Amino acid sequence: MLEILEASGALSSRELSLKSRMPERTIRYALRILKEKGFVEEIYLLGDTRKRRYKLKAARDALCFV
Template sequence: MSTTHENGQLKRDVFSQPEFRDRLEELPPSAKLVAKVLETDEPLPQGELAEKSLLPDRTVRYALNRLEESDLVESRYSFTDARKQVYFLDV
């Protein structure tokens, strides 16, 4: 399965990449769920991740920290609102 970025470039399904799966396997279920949400709707701010995953804000924050520590997720400031950070899978 593949998805398309906003700029039209084709992106491989990161969950089928062995290295990505190995690093993700070691993380808690909340981090896996957040990564799955980011696979389909990226980039997203923390609040939207909480809404889409149905997880509490604190749990999403913990999951994002774990994903960033494992180099699976990166963040940047939002182009539309510089006060917010958005998160996306690091592929």
């Protein structure tokens, strides 16, 4: 999943699910863990705050959590 985000930039959980061919529930669970560990950040869309996109944090920020 990290490789997909690295190659594609910010994506929704649905888009990640389609690209990885994994169930969306599994993607959301993994995103929650990656977000807690500081590898991924969640972006709320201004037009609709119910929709979120996820992107990799900057490498130097993520290294602080390893």
